[in-house]
Amino acid sequence: MTLTVEALSVTLGRTPVLQAVTGLRAAPGEVTALIGPNGAGKSTLLKAIAGLVRYHGEIHLETQDLAGLAHAERARRVYYLPQESTTRAALSVFEAVLLARRTTHPARGREDLERVERLLHTLALTPLAERDLGQLSGGQRQRVAIAQAIVREPQVLMLDEPTSALDLHHQLQVLAWLQATAREQSIGVIIAIHDLSLAARFADHLWMLGAGGRVCATGTPREVLSAARLREVYAIHAHVEWPANEPPRVTPLAALNPLGGVEL
Numbered sequence: 688m689t690l691t692v693e694a695l696s697v698t699l700g701r702t703p704v705l706q707a708v709t710g711l712r713a714a715p716g717e718v719t720a721l722i723g724p725n726g727a728g729k730s731t732l733l734k735a736i737a738g739l740v741r742y743h744g745e746i747h748l749e750t751q752d753l754a755g756l757a758h759a760e761r762a763r764r765v766y767y768l769p770q771e772s773t774t775r776a777a778l779s780v781f782e783a784v785l786l787a788r789r790t791t792h793p794a795r796g797r798e799d800l801e802r803v804e805r806l807l808h809t810l811a812l813t814p815l816a817e818r819d820l821g822q823l824s825g826g827q828r829q830r831v832a833i834a835q836a837i838v839r840e841p842q843v844l845m846l847d848e849p850t851s852a853l854d855l856h857h858q859l860q861v862l863a864w865l866q867a868t869a870r871e872q873s874i875g876v877i878i879a880i881h882d883l884s885l886a887a888r889f890a891d892h893l894w895m896l897g898a899g900g901r902v903c904a905t906g907t908p909r910e911v912l913s914a915a916r917l918r919e920v921y922a923i924h925a926h927v928e929w930p931a932n933e934p935p936r937v938t939p940l941a942a943l944n945p946l947g948g949v950e951l
């Protein structure tokens with residue numbers, strides 16, 4: 688189901704954070720990376736789509752206006768995994784993922800247990816299955832939170848910086864797996880992410896937000912990522928390379944001051 692966002696505005700307190708954000712589209716089977724500098728409004732946009740902040744504008748899943756859905760139904764279809772996972776309940780990893788499954792698939796069946804087992808295996812969490820959540824490292828907890836999100840089988844899955852706590856091995860593993868899952872289950876996956884090389888490598892589509900919550904660009908990574916645009920939006924001097932037999936590379940070389948000079 689294709690998600691579309693039109694004329695979306697959000698004000699938090701007295702601060703207009705997003706202003707008439709329009710023309711955003713996330714297709715099923717695709718990974719969309721949401722990029723932009725600190726404070727641009729990435730988390731706020733994802734929270735608005737999830738119905739967690741008040742907004743004006745139109746957010747549709749195909750023809751369904753999400754504002755017309757009850758909160759639980761909206762969360763079943765469009766799930767948001769926040770940056771900081773707060774799961775600290777006295778549950779084992781296996782129980783926590785199974786419990787997440789029950790929130791959207793209440794019928795108890797052997798198939799659910801097998802699904803959770805497979806998922807833990809895929810995310811290399813099987814050795815931790817019986818461990819309490821409170822006894823996990825930050826990166827392990829982040830992978831459990833991702834398992835809890837995906838096991839719910841939403842139509843659109845939004846993850847806020849899902850690799851922020853992960854080592855390099857697990858960053859690649861989790862992003863490749865999210866890409867494969869989007870394809871296999873035909874879900875739309877939207878990831879807010881700061882690493883532009885990873886965004887270029889794993890996303891089909893980019894949404895780039897700039898200061899003041901405006902949409903600076905949307906399109907394929909090659910269409911969106913250029914040295915000139917990174918200078919304008921991030922105030923950095925960067926190399927953007929698309930080698931033939933290697934993943935794309937975005938190398939930040941220098942932060943620029945407002946006059947365009949290099950900061951000391």
Ligand SMILES: Nc1ncnc2c1ncn2[C@@H]1O[C@H](COP(=O)(O)OP(=O)(O)OP(=O)(O)O)[C@@H](O)[C@H]1O
Nearest residue numbers: 699700701702704724725726727728729730731732
């Ligand atoms: N409750 C609030 N009241 C007022 N302003 C807020 C509130 N929450 C967030 N903001 C402001 O909204 C803007 C967007 O915040 P948001 O967290 O969406 O940015 P972001 O792009 O996700 O940033 P980051 O990359 O740092 O995570 C920021 O300027 C922030 O200070």
